[in-house]
Amino acid sequence: MTERADRADRSTVERDPEAVSRFVEHFAAQLVEAGVPRMPARVFAALLASDSGTLTSAELGERLRISPAAVSGAVRYLAQVHMVSREREPGSRRERYRVHGDQWYEALTSRETVIKRWEHALREGVDSLGAATPAGRRLAETLAFFEFVDTEIAEMMNRWRAHRERLFGTQGTH
Amino acid sequence: MTERADRADRSTVERDPEAVSRFVEHFAAQLVEAGVPRMPARVFAALLASDSGTLTSAELGERLRISPAAVSGAVRYLAQVHMVSREREPGSRRERYRVHGDQWYEALTSRETVIKRWEHALREGVDSLGAATPAGRRLAETLAFFEFVDTEIAEMMNRWRAHRERLFGTQGTH
DNA sequence: CGCTTCTTTCACAAACTTGTGAAGTTAAGG
DNA sequence: CCTTAACTTCACAAGTTTGTGAAAGAAGCG
CATH class of the missing domain: 1.20.58 (Methane Monooxygenase Hydroxylase; Chain G, domain 1)
Incomplete structure (x- = not known):
């Protein structure tokens, strides 16, 4: 897949960012109710709803309207419980956070x-x-x-x- | 080694209260870590550790050193998630709270x-x-x-x- | 090397939770 | 009926948690 998955991938369906956000917030709310701290829940939901399954810190901050610090904290939590993994993007100091489709509910069961x-x-x-x-x-x-x-x-x-x-x-x- | 205390006479066994308390607090702590609010966790653990599986509000307050208000709130929570049931003691305005040995982990699974x-x-x-x-x-x-x-x-x-x-x-x- | 870009850490203020005392409500038992 | 025991509700103070801005810390790239 291309480096700029967001723009490049409109192939299939025109995506309504508002609908995505609605899902993200709704699903995150369910996670929160089940005991997951709020920011981690929102970050996780945003990743789930992304086509590539990966987002950078900046993208997360923008989509969720939260500070880089909040992203950092949320991601640390999620990595600790194995719900996301972090990868460094080779030619950049950018970090990518990824949700491994299957691995995460294995973690849930854990x-x-x-x-x-x-x-x-x-x-x-x-x-x-x-x-x-x-x-x-x-x-x-x-x-x-x-x-x-x-x-x-x-x-x-x-x-x-x-x-x-x-x-x-x-x-x-x- | 604690057999002497355990083996004591009478239907309500003479039990080392300190050992019981240690278990109650420890188990409650695990529940808390899993997302259960503190007072409900402690109340529940206390019920689990009681021989009859039932305790009155007063007994709970005494054992856990908490106010009647706290007991009330905790029990309301536990009843809502079906981890305990409440029964009124026939000739009295006393209420008893009971943990139904099996029913409660069925609730957990719920x-x-x-x-x-x-x-x-x-x-x-x-x-x-x-x-x-x-x-x-x-x-x-x-x-x-x-x-x-x-x-x-x-x-x-x-x-x-x-x-x-x-x-x-x-x-x-x- | 040093500039630039991205991420993390830290101290703190705001917001939320929790448990309490006190007043309120219900019902048993005289 | 009225008293009194038992539980519940309420407002609030104490204690946590949360997210932020600011500053420090890494690491590519010129």
């Missing part, structure tokens, strides 16, 4: 990390309350639930990869 | 509600960006992912119920 910590806390609880007490038994059951979910999610992702291939041909976007 | 809203936003996005554009295709794939997850989660919960029965005999605690 709330595994979260689950692991829950499991740890629960194990502690079973120990200190005593496995024989009613409360201890409840915690043990909850723990078993999470352990079950853990393995199930892994299998689910495998099935998804197969399913996706069936739906969309081979590898995802990018 | 991120369906969340997912449904994501799906809606994504469908909107596919429409307004155009299904034929690269961005539109990315959104469509993401949408397909969530639709897939939706059905998978339902099936997973069925498998869990079977699995649980195998592990713990009959149906859950309560």
